[in-house]
Amino acid sequence: MHEVEARVELVLAGALGARQVVAWRRDVKGVASGWCRLGEPEQVLPAARALAGLGARLSMVSASLVPAAPNATGREVAYHFDLDGTTLTLTLELPLQGARVPSLTPVYRNADWQEREFRELYDIEVLGHPNPGRLFVDRSLEPALFERLIPYSTFINGASGEKLWRQVQAAQQENPS
Amino acid sequence: MSRTVITLGPRQLGLEEPMYFRVQTEGDRVCGLEVLAGQVHRGMEHLTLKRNFYQNITLLERLCSLCSNSHPSTFCTALEELAGMVIPPRAEYLRAVADEIKRIASHLFNCAVVAHIVGEHTLFRRVMELREIVQQSKETIYGNRMDLAANCIGGVRYDPDAGAIDYLKNQLERLKSPLEELYRVFEDAAVLRAATEGVGVLTREQANEFGVVGPVARAAGIDYDVRKKSPYGAYDRLSFQVAIEGAGDVRARALVRLAEARQAVSLIEQCLDQLPNGPVALASFPEVPAGEVIAKSEAPRGELIYYLKTDGTDLPVRLKWRVPSYPNWAALGEMLKGEPVSRIPLIVNSIDPCISCTDR
Numbered sequence: 001m002h003e004v005e006a007r008v009e010l011v012l013a014g015a016l017g018a019r020q021v022v023a024w025r026r027d028v029k030g031v032a033s034g035w036c037r038l039g040e041p042e043q044v045l046p047a048a049r050a051l052a053g054l055g056a057r058l059s060m061v062s063a064s065l066v067p068a069a070p071n072a073t074g075r076e077v078a079y080h081f082d083l084d085g086t087t088l089t090l091t092l093e094l095p096l097q098g099a100r101v102p103s104l105t106p107v108y109r110n111a112d113w114q115e116r117e118f119r120e121l122y123d124i125e126v127l128g129h130p131n132p133g134r135l136f137v138d139r140s141l142e143p144a145l146f147e148r149l150i151p152y153s154t155f156i157n158g159a160s161g162e163k164l165w166r167q168v169q170a171a172q173q174e175n176p177s
Numbered sequence: 178m179s180r181t182v183i184t185l186g187p188r189q190l191g192l193e194e195p196m197y198f199r200v201q202t203e204g205d206r207v208c209g210l211e212v213l214a215g216q217v218h219r220g221m222e223h224l225t226l227k228r229n230f231y232q233n234i235t236l237l238e239r240l241c242s243l244c245s246n247s248h249p250s251t252f253c254t255a256l257e258e259l260a261g262m263v264i265p266p267r268a269e270y271l272r273a274v275a276d277e278i279k280r281i282a283s284h285l286f287n288c289a290v291v292a293h294i295v296g297e298h299t300l301f302r303r304v305m306e307l308r309e310i311v312q313q314s315k316e317t318i319y320g321n322r323m324d325l326a327a328n329c330i331g332g333v334r335y336d337p338d339a340g341a342i343d344y345l346k347n348q349l350e351r352l353k354s355p356l357e358e359l360y361r362v363f364e365d366a367a368v369l370r371a372a373t374e375g376v377g378v379l380t381r382e383q384a385n386e387f388g389v390v391g392p393v394a395r396a397a398g399i400d401y402d403v404r405k406k407s408p409y410g411a412y413d414r415l416s417f418q419v420a421i422e423g424a425g426d427v428r429a430r431a432l433v434r435l436a437e438a439r440q441a442v443s444l445i446e447q448c449l450d451q452l453p454n455g456p457v458a459l460a461s462f463p464e465v466p467a468g469e470v471i472a473k474s475e476a477p478r479g480e481l482i483y484y485l486k487t488d489g490t491d492l493p494v495r496l497k498w499r500v501p502s503y504p505n506w507a508a509l510g511e512m513l514k515g516e517p518v519s520r521i522p523l524i525v526n527s528i529d530p531c532i533s534c535t536d537r
Contacts (some may be wrong), residue, residue, distance in 0.1 A: 011382035027258050031407045033471050041383060057388045060499035062484045068226065068494040076482065085406030087471045087482075110504040136215035136536060146223045 004086050007054060008034060016043050022088070041092045042129040044079060045102040047088075056081040056088070058108040063118035066093075069147060075099045075122060094124065101128040108177035122144065179207070179520045182516075190522045198525075205517050210510040214536055221537040222497060225342035226513070230256055230465065234328060235460050241500075241533040242323045243283040246275045247476035248498070249328040254409060255472035255485040256330055267455045268332035269411040270448040274345075275319070275327040276410075277441040277448075281352070281475035282311040284392075284434035284441075287529040288363065291431055294523045295372040300362065307355050314348040317341075332458025342449050349442050354519040356442065360435045363428070373428035377512040377524035380425055387508035391479020391501045392437065396422045396429035403475035415447050427527040434529070465491070478502055478529055500534035 005024050012020045022036040038044055048058070050124040059082040065072035080087055094103060095153045104111040116127045116135040123144035126132060137145065185198045195216035201209030221240060225233050237248040248270050257264060289304035313320045318341055319325040327333050337345070363369055379389070384397035394401055402419045404412040420436035422429035467489040473482045479501030486495040505528045512524050 006518075028263055029408050031409070036467070057385075059388070059480070060482050060484065060497065062495065062497035064486060064495035064497070066494075068488060068492070078469075080482065080484065082480075084401075085403075087407075089469075089471065089484075108388065110387055110505060110507055113250070113503060134215075136218040138215075146220060166490055 002032065002098060004083050005032065005034065008051070008083065008088055011050040011054055012036070012047055015046040032086045034086070035091070036089070037091045037093065041094060041101045044077075044090060044092055045104065045107070048079070048081075048104045048107045051081050051083075051088070052107050054083065056083045056174075058082075058104065058111055058114075059087065061111065061114035061118060063122040063124060065122075065147070066094075072096060077101055077118065077124065079104070099124040100127055101125070102127050105130055119143065123147075179203075180508070181290070184520065190525050191260050195275065196532045196535075198521075200513075200521065202276050202518055205519070207513040207516050207518060207521065210513055212506050212509065214506075214532075215535055216536065218536040225496040227491055230330060231491075232273065233493070233496065234330070238324050238326065238328075240537065241531050243531060244279060244476040244478060244481070244500075244534065245324045246327060247278045247481050250276060250410075251474045251476075251481055251483045251498075252496070253328050253330050254474070255470050256465060258472060259470045259485065259487060260463050262331055262463065263526050264332045264459060265456045266411075266453045267336075268457050268528070270452050271333045271335065271337075271457060272276075272328065273411040273415065274445050274448045275325050275333070275497060275517045277444045277510060278311060278315055278318075279325070279442045280477045281438045282308055282315070284438045285311065287434055287463070287526070288359070288431055290526050291373070291427070291523065292369075294526055295369065297368065300369075303355075304359065307352065307359065310348055310351050314345060318345060329458055330462055332456070334458070336457045342452070346446065346449060349446055352442055353439075356435070356439045360432070360439065363431050363435055368481040370428065372523065373431065373527075374426060375424070376427045376520055377516060377527055378424070378426045379508055379512050383421075383508065383511050387511070388504045389479075389508045390504060391476070392420075392430050392433040393505045393508070395420055396433045397425035401480075403473050403480050409472075409474060411448060411451075414451065415444050417444055427523060430527045430529075444525055464489070476501055478505070478531060478534075498537075500531060500537075502528070502531045502535045506530065506535065 009022055020036050023035045024032055024034045026032050060080045062078040064076050066074050066076050074096050076091055078089050078091045080089050101124060103115055113135055115129055118124055119126050120134055120137050120143050181202045183200050185200055187195045197213040199211040200207055214308055221508060228236055234249045237252050238245050240248050285304055289301050292300040292304055306528040316322045319335060343391055379397050381398045384394050384399055399420055417440045420433045422433050425438055466489050467487055469486040471484055473480060480500050481501060484497040485493055488494045
């Protein structure tokens with residue numbers, strides 16, 4: 001095991017009180033990435049603090065539906081940390097309804113926008129966020145609008161148009177003017 | 178002193194794309210900033226889930242214009258890693274050529290805007306004329322001036338012959354001396370120094386705190402470039418020094434970009450000199466298994482990171498990317514603190530913000 005990988009596992013074990021299983025992979029250029037699933041959402045805050053102590057930078061946060069929509073039964077949030085070129089991803093598994101995670105913004109200031117974004121697009125509550133205003137989507141819209149509303153591209157595509165036209169024709173046959 | 182709140186839009190700030198700002202001032206000094214994003218939010222991450230992997234290459238190239246090659250190339254890298262594909266060496270070099278051509282054009286555009294904002298209109302024209310050499314080169318090699326359509330899954334979609342390579346080398350030669358001169362002008366010209374030195378400072382500590390990337394980070398002394406830290410494509414065989422400055426001001430950001438534009442000329446030359454023979458893409462595309470992967474690249478504005486999750490079909494389950502402008506926006510408040518209102522346009526443009534990328 002390389003030095004960075006060993007240090008990551010050590011600080012995660014120290015912060016979370018038990019050894020975490022991190023699956024390490026190397027790409028064709030030898031660049032490492034580590035993948036770890038945390039048991040409880042609350043664990044991400046002490047884990048982030050421990051990684052900040054190692055000098056890790058929060059690179060990105062990815063929220064997603066699992067499995068893919070429209071069959072989703074849950075949500076996930078993946079936090080991607082950079083350790084001088086090595087990427088560590090900590091993933092939280094969350095319920096579809098009532099998903100909550102602690103805010104990392106008190107530890108990483110650049111978590112601010114990332115958390116506000118997944119809060120409004122994925123309807124995941126962020127506990128303890130210092131500035132929980134809307135970021136991209138107007139505040140008049142309910143969160144997770146892409147899960148509820150019909151996208152314009154679907155609304156105007158050929159399949160919808162033909163289906164709609166058949167309905168119009170059927171209606172005309174039933175009720176000739 | 179009384180506190181005033183003013184709202185500034187893209188027209189007041191000389192931005193090419195729409196972003197609004199709520200600025201708190203004390204007298205003529207900035208004391209607080211709120212960035213109002215979302216004016217061009219297109220739900221693009223959601224759209225990628227409705228398209229197959231091939232279709233997404235086209236969509237992602239239209240995410241923005243100045244760094245348009247970085248998106249499809251990084252997405253393809255993610256897919257190839259997940260599918261266990263190793264692209265031909267010639268394709269690796271040609272991807273680097275496309276990325277570096279875009280870097281020169283992007284950096285020169287930003288330096289031209291900085292010259293324009295400080296009132297150096299002759300310099301603005303000179304920089305844009307120089308950039309035109311790069312634009313013409315892109316049009317000749319790729320057929321387009323902005324979206325190059327250079328990438329495909331498993332390699333690239335262009336294969337320059339000896340004539341095209343000679344043409345490109347001649348174009349690079351035309352850039353060298355003017356780029357040296359331009360660097361000296363931004364480094365030494367009294368008017369530019371007065372307008373940019375000590376202005377919009379982001380210290381190294383603040384840069385670390387906000388996790389900024391790219392020229393904004395390197396101007397503050399952070400030695401981080403994805404091409405060195407997480408090598409991809411041909412970069413592990415190319416020689417270059419990471420451009421670093423320490424002052425963290427507008428001038429330092431411009432100097433980093435101009436140094437990188439000069440380096441990019443050298444990197445393209447190295448690619449063309451080392452360019453191996455052989456195919457430019459793999460002949461077949463294996464099925465992409467279920468899984469998740471990270472891919473990163475050094476886009477003109479800094480680290481671009483992609484996260485791809487798949488389920489064995491040809492549609493992504495999740496495709497997420499974080500553009501370099503994203504963390505750099507948040508640090509803008511620190512750069513503006515205590516600065517006169519009149520300097521806001523210059524400082525905002527010095528982070529070379531991409532709003533189209535940020536909003537998605």
